[in-house]
Amino acid sequence: MPHSDTTPTYIPKSEFISYLDSYAERFRLRIRFGRRVESARYDQKSGRWIVKARNGDVLEEYVGRFLVVAAGENDEKVVPDVNGLDSFKGVVIHSSEYRTASAFKGKDVLVVGSGNSGMDIAYDLFEAGARCSIVVRSTIHIVTKEIWLFAMRLMKYLPISIVDNIILFLCYLRFGNTAKYGLRRPNIGPMYMKCYTPVYQVIDVGTYDRIKTGEIQVLPSLTSIEGSMVTFSNGKTHHYDAIIFATGYRNTIRQWLETDEGLIGKDGMAKNNYPDNWKGQTGLYCAGLNRRGLFGSSEDGLAIADDISKAYNLLMHVNGVKSDEKYKSV
Incomplete structure (x- = not known):
């Protein structure tokens, strides 16, 4: 369902919620x-899927001919198992628990993780007067919002490889050699990574300039903690008052999916590679679980909707089936 011609590029929250409500009403979606x-x-x-869901104190049961697993890759927060973490004397939180930087003013804070959350939190802490360091283990693509919006427009007209080259050229003009400051770029272009992997570009909000001046320190992976002292893989040790883990999430699909029909592996991701990643047996499907980013999720969704539509129409033609979805409290 397309947006109206008058819809702005950046949709206000209230208008987007209204769009979602209209979408659900038009397609008669029964959302719980x-x-x-x-x-x-x-x-x-x-020959049916039985799903049990908790609604407060009530256990509900849903029965259907088809089951689409679209729970995503990110559900349960991940905190790495660091030697000595239990001995840390200060505050330890996950980025999902971070609310404000004011509590960290004047303190030494270590941010672990260099995705968008980690970079944003590091800048927020610096602005609030904290002395901030950030652990960067992996390669990252750092871009500006303006460069990325320009690249998104180019995608309508140019191949992804050319768009990536343009992005990297513009980023070099803006940032210079980021590896000089501990931010190495991947060998794969940022647009390709966004479309085909679960790794996304970092939109810089001002963190990079603070890294260049040394006001935010970039450090390698941490190896151990003893009290308030943290040791890093380069052998150096620093004191910190707080550690914020911006280390992402994992999915929990295999904690509740009891029958996978060979479609979903132990890690909660699709077992098979594209294009055979989205359809299993006995009416089971999965969307967005093949590490192909937003583009892959969109392709999966379209393929699944088309396949279920064909199967449902065949059932109606052969057996006169209209709807067999059931719900009850158990």
Whole structure:
């Protein structure tokens, strides 16, 4: 369902919520909020999927012919198992728990993780008067919002490889050699990574300039913690009052999906490579679980909708089936 011609490029929250409500109403989507899935299994006898979900104190049961697993890659927060973390004397939080930098004013804070969350938090801490360091282990593409918006427009007219070359050229003009300051770029271009992998570019909000001046220090991976002292892979040790882990999330699909029909692996991701990653047996599908980014999720969704539509129309033609979805509290 397209947006109207008068919709602005940056949609206000209220207008976007209205669009989602209209979308659900038009396509008669019966959305159940505030539920947590506890189990999903295929019942051989009935030929149906049985999903049990927790709604407060009530356990609900849903029964359907098809099950689409689109829970995404990010659900449960990840905190690395660092030797001696339990001995740390200061504050330890995950980025999902971060609310304001004011509590860290005048303190030494270590941010672990160099994605968008980590970079944004580091800059926020610096602005609030904290002495901030950031751990950067992996290669990253750092871009400006203006460069990225320009690149998105170019994608309508140019191949992705050319767009990536333009992005990298513009980024070099803006940032120079980022590796000089501990921010190495991947060998794969930023637009390709966004479209085909779960790794996204970092939109710089001012952090890079603070890194260049040394006001935010870039450090390698940490190896151990003892009290308030943190040791890094380069052998150096520093004192910190707080550690913020901006280390992402993992999915929890295999905690509740009891029957996978060979479609989803132990890591909660699709077992098969594209283009055979989205369809299993007995009406099971998965979307966005093949590490192909937003573009892959979109392709999966379109393929799944088309396949279910064909299967459903065939059932209606052969058996006169209209709807067999059931719901009850158990």
